[in-house]
Amino acid sequence: MAGLRIDAPELRIELHKRSVLKLERARGARLNAVQGCAWITVEREWRDFFVRAGEWFVVPSDRAVVVDALSATVTLELVRAAAV
Numbered sequence: 151m152a153g154l155r156i157d158a159p160e161l162r163i164e165l166h167k168r169s170v171l172k173l174e175r176a177r178g179a180r181l182n183a184v185q186g187c188a189w190i191t192v193e194r195e196w197r198d199f200f201v202r203a204g205e206w207f208v209v210p211s212d213r214a215v216v217v218d219a220l221s222a223t224v225t226l227e228l229v230r231a232a233a234v
Contacts, residue, residue: 178231
């Protein structure tokens with residue numbers, strides 16, 4: 151599977167229920183939940199994380215991160231570490 155490299159300092163992403171976003175090498179990036187609820191799993195972390203509209207999550211390492219949409223529509227802003 152080919153990856154997508156994004157160099158923009160900020161990106162708005164919309165996911166629909168049961169759709170998944172995978173991030174790699176995103177240490178320090180911030181995921182701002184604008185709408186809905188998302189489930190976040192970081193590779194080799196012992197716990198998972200949840201964000202709802204108005205909450206945010208900072209990626210703690212360069213391990214793979216999987217974001218799963220739990221709501222009908224989830225809107226996230228992905229802010230690169232350099233822009234945080």
